[in-house]
Amino acid sequence: MEEAKALSQALGGPRILFKRDDLTGVGLGGNKVRKLEFIMARALAEGADTLIVCGGYQSNLARITAAMAKRAGLRVELVLGGVPGEPRLRQGNLLLDELMGASVTFVETVPRWDFGDSLEQVADKVRAQGHVPFIMPLGGSGPEGMAGYIFATLEMREQFAAQALKPDRLVVGIGSGGTYSGLSLGVLNTDIGYRLTGISVSRTRDYLLESIPLAARHGATELGLTNAPVAADLDIHDEYVGEGYGTLTPASAEAIRLVAQAEGVFLDPVYSGKAMAGLIGLIRRGHIGRDETVVFLHTGGQPALFAYAAESLLTGARP
Ligand SMILES: Cc1ncc(COP(=O)(O)O)c(C=O)c1O
Secondary structure: OEEOHHHHHHOOOOEEEEEEHHHOOOOOOOOHHHHHHHHHHHHHHOOOOEEEEEEEOOOHHHHHHHHHHHHHOOEEEEEEEEOOOOOOOOOHHHHHHHHOOOEEEEEEOOOOOOOOOHHHHHHHHHHHOOOOEEEOOHHHOOHHHHHHHHHHHHHHHHHHHHOOOOOOEEEEEEOOOHHHHHHHHHHHHOOOOOEEEEEEOOOOHHHHHHHHHHHHHHHHHHHOOOOOOOHHHOEEEOOOOOOOOOOOOHHHHHHHHHHHHHHOOOOOOOOHHHHHHHHHHHHHOOOOOOOOEEEEEEOOOHHHHHHOOHHHHHHOOOO
16 A cells, blocks of 8 residues: 555645555566455366466456466466457567467457357367366456455555555446455445445446446355445446547546656556546546545556557557
């Protein structure tokens, strides 16, 4: 947990702290490490020796799963998808996947997150080789992934107590929604007491207001928790998505530059840059008060910076 004084000042308040989940320590870190601790435990308990994970070409989950699988002595199969015509740069996360020697299957996905039966096909290949596959959910966002963010809530509760902090709000990006779901279970089942604000990086608010309560209720049941959110509990914003998943917006490029220049901290173009664009936009709109104490959960993802054009990151030029 780090104070971001210069950023707070640049924005004219509120007090901002960064929860540095980009520094979670394995394979260049990110929020997925917390999810994977629990997902891998389930895979091992089920006797699996090969993790199958899907994501985009610049998937952070795939990169971190490959790194954690190496550390745990497991095999890994990456299934990376993109819409037709999408560039597939051997840079950023994909380069790191290659450096780790991960086995990669590329598929065209229409719509973007529809992997069809490609995961089952890879699982069949793994079985034919005499191994035991475990297919991870999209975004690592089942109940196990949520458990990671319930424990993160407990960790932050201790950090707040140690520093005599009483944050009013936590702001986080939303992709598949697992991190936000876990954090919302954390809010409703502990006395952490902050408001949880989610910034979508791809999906519509309407979609998330339906899918997150469903997923979180399932997570609560599996994890034996009493409380789960309904749509009215959620503060979710989709006005910072821009043209869609992975596309820079003028606001996200500005957010990346502002945080680098104020704090020497790097955000990423797909998730934390848009989440920060949301935090800045909501302060400017008055949705987040200038007298608040806000924790920004930095979920990582910086390797993807290197797969983006310098011009658009540095000047905000249209990519
Ligand atoms: C860097 C980064 N931040 C945020 C997220 C979003 O997390 P979730 O999918 O749990 O909403 C992801 C997921 O891919 C990510 O890689």
